Amino acid sequence: MQIIHHGAVNGVTGSCHQLDVNHHSKHISSYLIDCGLFQGAETAGQSSAEQLQITFDINNIKALIVTHCHIDHVGRIPYLLAAGFNQPIYATTATAALLPLVIEDALKVGVTRDTTLIQACINRLNKLLVAVDYGQWITLPINLGESSSSRLTSTTAGINTLENPPGYTKAKLKFKPAGHILGSAYVEIDLSSPKASSTSNAKTSAKTSHRVVFSGDLGASYAPLLASPKSPYRADTLVIESTYGDKNHQGRKDRSKQLKNIIEKAVKDNGVVLIPAFSIGRTQELLYEFEHIIYRNKNNPIWQDIDIIVDSPMAANFTQKYRQFKMLWDNEAKRKLAQGRHPLDFNQLTTIDSHQDHLAVINYLDSVNKPAIIIAASGMCTGGRISNYLARFLSKPTTDVLFVGYQAKGTTGRDIQTYGPQGGYVYINELKIDIKATIHTISGYSAHADQHNLINFVKRMHHNPSHIRIVHGDDEAKQALAQEYRRLIPTAEIVIGKE
Template sequence: MQIIHHGAVNGVTGSCHQLDINPQSSILIDCGLFQGAETAGRNAVDQLKIEFDLSHITALIVTHCHIDHVGRVPYLLAAGFNGPIYATTATAALLPLVIKDALKVGVTRNQRLISLYLKRLQQIIKPIDYQKWFNLEVNNSDCGYQHAKARFNVAGHILGSAYVEIELSDASLTHNCTHNYTRNNTHKSTHQNTGIHSDNSHDCDADKKKDSHMVVFSGDLGATNTPLLPSPKSPLRADTLVIESTYGDKNHHNREHRAESLRQVIERAVNDNGVVLIPAFSIGRTQELLYELEQIIFSQQQNPMWQSIDIIVDSPMAANFTEQYIDYKHLWDTEAKAVLAEQRHPLDFSQLYTIDSHQDHLAVINYLASRQKPTVVIAASGMCTGGRIVNYLQRFLSEPTADVLFVGYQATGTIGRDIQEYGPRGGYVYIEGDKIDIKAGIHTISGYSAHADQQDLIDFVEGIKHKPKHIRIVHGDTEAKQTLADKYRQLLPNTEIEIGTS
């Protein structure tokens, strides 16, 4: 058994991990797009190529449907992948919406081709409920594991997100197999790692039978004590753990502090009746922001400003995802369900406006530029790498009355990171070739990240009753991965801690 990485080892995007069960069987966990600095030196076509061998890959498991985890799925299908795609029930409902948008942006606007892709996708998606074991196809081999099953557990990152447990078992080995799966040495992925091995991967003598081995892929874990979704709970057992490290070197503000910071930043920002721009991913961050904005509006009933402020979500995708959040409200946490019980609608309140068409989007920008009323605009993408937020930034970033509020991670090389870094210094940024002086106020509230912070990542491992023998750290910048590795070495001195590299 080994694990090879085809992304999310040199940074936080392009998540794609290959678990080799035996020489004839492998599965993929996620297949996402690269973004930001991780696309440097590679043209658009090369970034999307499926450069690894698919001949032995029997299934794709999707942890959640953010684009950096599923954006290469259309290219996977085009490359000939014909196996099942396993996802939680909610993720299975959201995935076609994400893929449809990815196809329009990066592949084609030919509606017939898009329909064919989506039809094929619907045929192979297998919705699975949380905590339900499902069998994975394993081809016969005289070396390695012969059976595999998996199940999803709540990750608390976005609706439907999961970490996945994969149990490998029943491998009766009939010959020495120290060749260590030489077929994998022929993979051509530019993001390849030879992998984590089970205890007996180099000692496969005749008549020796491996015990089961539990591999856990964290996907993206959510922060604890956040609204809408339950916090993740640690698995009982993980022999091998592949874990994200986005905030492996940082801790977020607590929930109360971040909500108060949101209120204060917006109140200061709209004193001059300017616009507040919040770049946010269409799924997850947008819904969480709406939830807390409704909470603030409800608690500030005597404050005229909050009762008159407009909240604009300028994203058809976000609107569609919000509907799905409402449809799957049985997956909300107890706090959010209690708000519903009060006959309040945290994702559909009177001061909330949704912009659909591109024509309306452009009209709103012009309207906001000419009026004097406090307004909060939430638009994708979360790292300002594209989408409607870019048009807002082009128009308002040079306006002293405007403010930009970052509520999530900004990857190196993205417009968001540049604004975040150079804006407070009175610097500038290039957007679509145009140099724009940053005169808008720039604010960051780290507590709104949908990712677990350092303490959450430590608690997740500490909560595993049967501790990992191996931990592979992925999905983080170099400093975040190294800092988290040091923490894990202190916590588990007898565990092999490895950092994913290309």
């Protein structure tokens, strides 16, 4: 067995991991786990074409397995299809419903407006998509190999391998809830083969198996809407994210109180509050939290009068999908529905659809002395409608910008977060914008697990992994998490993932 990383090892974007089975055999079978887009500093020195092209051999890849449909995990799928990939694409039922919407939007924004080309890509995607329910084992296609003894090792090239591969003859896949966004999952892949052993008089057979777990992006505990992920029973090899491997989030009550206080102070001067948020996941969690605050503050005119604007047609589509799949909500959210409340659809919520309406809202807010909360993508301010709001309002002292999610190195969001409190500037739409707005960060609303969650994910397994490969994080986060895992399982091999 061999694992090769094609992304998310030098940072937090471009997630793409290749699992080779029977690597030393002519019967090699490969599975691709995610195929995401690079963003921020990880695109430095590369042209758009270089960032998108599939540079690895796809001839032996028997399936693509999608953990969830954030663009940094699925954004290169159209280019994988263009390279000739024609194998099954496995995803949870909810992810399979969301993925065509995400890919269509990504193509419109970053590639082409040619509806014929876009529809051809979506049609091809839909033909290959296989929806799988959580907790259901399915058999993956595999080439047959020969049996022999095996031992797990690692190499300096960022590959972990089984020497003398056992010739696995069966591969199974199961999705388990990851609690990150709707439909998100971590992946269990069970490799097995009957292995014959001889004695003096007879042959007996025993089963050789190895279980590989890919975490995808794990959700934080006690996040709104979705239940927290539960650890797998077993993992022999674990490939795990480390976005917040060196940090812990605020508690739920603290972050909700901080959100309420920031908004109340921010709107006293009648300025706008800009919240960059991804269309899927973070936007819905924020709506859920705002509905809760409004419900709890029925006698507070600030909360009863303020407009909450979601300026994103994609976010509106995804919010509708969240309602459609409400059976996946956690118990708290289901109780609110039973009480007749509508956590994702309340009176003060306005959704902006067309680009013309988007520009009209910016002009309106710039001409009136009235506070408003605007939630718009992209979550790292690398494009999308939030850029137009920032270009107009970032230089106004009455503006507040609230970051509720991770800002990768090299993104506009990270620059605002870093230089804004110092009175610095950023370039948006090729214009130099002085930052006079007040900048806030609430880490507790991250959809990613923090260090405590990542440790518990491993700690609560009944059978600890013998090999852990840490990916999807800045160097400091990966190193800090590796140190914690070495304390937790001294006998395990802990490796920082490399391409």
